[in-house]
Amino acid sequence: xxxxxxxTVGAGxxxxxxxxxxxxxxxxxxSVVVRSDYGTVKKNGFHILxxxxxxxxxxxxxxxxxxEYPDIPDYVILTSKALPQIDxxxxxxxxxxxxxxxxxxxxxxxxxxxxxxxxxxENEIISTIAYIGATRTAPGIVRQKGSSELKFGRFGGxxxxxxxxxxxxxxxxxxxxxxxxxxxxxxWVKLLWNLPYNPVSVLGGGLDTKEMSDRGPVETLCxxxxxxxxxxxxxxxxxxxxxxxxxxxEYTRNFPPYKxxxxxxxxxxxxIEVEAILGxxxxxAERHGLSVPRxxxxxxxLSALDRKHRxxxxx
Amino acid sequence: xxxxxxxTVGAGxxxxxxxxxxxxxxxxxxSVVVRSDYGTVKKNGFHILxxxxxxxxxxxxxxxxxxEYPDIPDYVILTSKALPQIDxxxxxxxxxxxxxxxxxxxxxxxxxxxxxxxxxxENEIISTIAYIGATRTAPGIVRQKGSSELKFGRFGGxxxxxxxxxxxxxxxxxxxxxxxxxxxxxxWVKLLWNLPYNPVSVLGGGLDTKEMSDRGPVETLCxxxxxxxxxxxxxxxxxxxxxxxxxxxEYTRNFPPYKxxxxxxxxxxxxIEVEAILGxxxxxAERHGLSVPRxxxxxxxLSALDRKHRxxxxx
Numbered sequence: 001x002x003x004x005x006x007x008t009v010g011a012g013x014x015x016x017x018x019x020x021x022x023x024x025x026x027x028x029x030x031s032v033v034v035r036s037d038y039g040t041v042k043k044n045g046f047h048i049l050x051x052x053x054x055x056x057x058x059x060x061x062x063x064x065x066x067x068e069y070p071d072i073p074d075y076v077i078l079t080s081k082a083l084p085q086i087d088x089x090x091x092x093x094x095x096x097x098x099x100x101x102x103x104x105x106x107x108x109x110x111x112x113x114x115x116x117x118x119x120x121x122e123n124e125i126i127s128t129i130a131y132i133g134a135t136r137t138a139p140g141i142v143r144q145k146g147s148s149e150l151k152f153g154r155f156g157g158x159x160x161x162x163x164x165x166x167x168x169x170x171x172x173x174x175x176x177x178x179x180x181x182x183x184x185x186x187x188w189v190k191l192l193w194n195l196p197y198n199p200v201s202v203l204g205g206g207l208d209t210k211e212m213s214d215r216g217p218v219e220t221l222c223x224x225x226x227x228x229x230x231x232x233x234x235x236x237x238x239x240x241x242x243x244x245x246x247x248x249x250e251y252t253r254n255f256p257p258y259k260x261x262x263x264x265x266x267x268x269x270x271x272i273e274v275e276a277i278l279g280x281x282x283x284x285a286e287r288h289g290l291s292v293p294r295x296x297x298x299x300x301x302l303s304a305l306d307r308k309h310r311x312x313x314x315x
Numbered sequence: 316x317x318x319x320x321x322x323t324v325g326a327g328x329x330x331x332x333x334x335x336x337x338x339x340x341x342x343x344x345x346s347v348v349v350r351s352d353y354g355t356v357k358k359n360g361f362h363i364l365x366x367x368x369x370x371x372x373x374x375x376x377x378x379x380x381x382x383e384y385p386d387i388p389d390y391v392i393l394t395s396k397a398l399p400q401i402d403x404x405x406x407x408x409x410x411x412x413x414x415x416x417x418x419x420x421x422x423x424x425x426x427x428x429x430x431x432x433x434x435x436x437e438n439e440i441i442s443t444i445a446y447i448g449a450t451r452t453a454p455g456i457v458r459q460k461g462s463s464e465l466k467f468g469r470f471g472g473x474x475x476x477x478x479x480x481x482x483x484x485x486x487x488x489x490x491x492x493x494x495x496x497x498x499x500x501x502x503w504v505k506l507l508w509n510l511p512y513n514p515v516s517v518l519g520g521g522l523d524t525k526e527m528s529d530r531g532p533v534e535t536l537c538x539x540x541x542x543x544x545x546x547x548x549x550x551x552x553x554x555x556x557x558x559x560x561x562x563x564x565e566y567t568r569n570f571p572p573y574k575x576x577x578x579x580x581x582x583x584x585x586x587i588e589v590e591a592i593l594g595x596x597x598x599x600a601e602r603h604g605l606s607v608p609r610x611x612x613x614x615x616x617l618s619a620l621d622r623k624h625r626x627x628x629x630x
Contacts, residue, residue: 200616203518203616203620204615204616204619204620204623205619205620205621205622205623205624206623206627207619207623211619211623217611217614217615217618218615218619220615221611221612221615221616224608224612293539293608293609293612294608294609294612296532296536297536297539297608297609297612297613298612298616299532300519300532300533300535300536301515301518301519301536301613301616303532304519304520304522304526304533305518305519305520306520307520308519308520308521308522308526309520312521
């Protein structure tokens, strides 16, 4: 059987881990587009330290841009951060030369598919949610902790042969992968946690999950932010059951203390995903005429804080 | 004429400046209670660098505690910061031995008189608002910029001979002093500026007044916070005219950029006045059943940030 051709664009820790696991199956030929770590990855590939087994991921091809990829890929998997200055269509355009290429977006937040969907109306888009703890600890080195999961779904909802096939490819790996027909629902469910806890962890001066589980004002603010998320989701025809709010509170209370990914990025001086997590949701609220005062206050403060913080740090 | 006896307790930059100007008139004998700078002040007094004229302020007596003060003062002037762990009655009790001593509170915020009023029901309390830019640049050294103003008023409202006398003592000095019958109004007016701009400057990562005048989301948040202040003030029978909101926005836009006092304190690693500026107002809102979501979100985030920030800094 011919191998399935995959091109991973923006292969950071998350991209390297997930598509490295795909390469391990032997059923996919995975190439990567990397920028900052190009030299190291070209020479040595990725070395991945994982609680589910360390492994080396030697991509079939290592490129600086998508244009350099010589083939028509079956899948282009974009795993860059969702940041406003990133022109996602431009990042992948060079490799999306045929309508039979499926575009897979592995990113956080809401509204992250819009630009790509508009730029490539002929291509199927698989919106993907990743549940993973992975960090790039040095060029080409990725450390992954705990379990990892991928949920694939057709952007816009419904069935997808390409989406199901991708999920099946992960069978037998340590990645729990599934295809769902209502990916938007799961995206909002993930946001229900991300929207309160990520911004509050940063705005509160560096709070870990334990510190946000104060059974007091911070938890109350997180709860109220979740209710605002439910309101916007409902306007977008996604009903988030009310009990999810308390489930998130309980989960956060009982999990060993950890820093949110946004806090980790912030403390490392990296730009944080303010727009994908907060901005797009505030704009949806506005479009539907909904009042989300806490969310909007956090959005305003976090945008300013993110800008100031990066101004203060060189680079 | 016998000199009026004044004891200044907690003589930081603001206390030293204002009561130093009082001593300069020759009509008041001003002693001070100081803690951290006791040695320097005992030896050399205060050296005050002011745009309205430098001067030395040599207090009649310098004490470590109010108990050491040997007399019955006409005025005890408390100028410490309004912080929850400061037991204000305890700070002045040693000097308030008679009901003819007037207690003057020069502090920011709302609800800052309650503890002292309860502890000394027989004494008249003069609630005072200070408008000043003054910093302690070294032990015993104070730098004052721009104009300075004091508004005295009887706590609870109405006339006060002691309050009027104090305002009159400032006649001929560079301090613009006045007595008002409705000090609560002016306190809320000052809060209308302080409540948005102080917290937003800190939560936004260190924004100066120019950066907060963005004609965009930050200004909008400040405007909305002011509307929440107006709501609480109205419930406390203080009507803040709606046009004050836009006046504050205009003032802030047009003033040369500066850092709020809360931001200055925060950046110096000092505890900030979260309770006097935000906490007490949120509690008033709660008592009156008012929804102030942005104010409460800022209160929660700023409390957490203040705590975390000081945890991270030694001392």
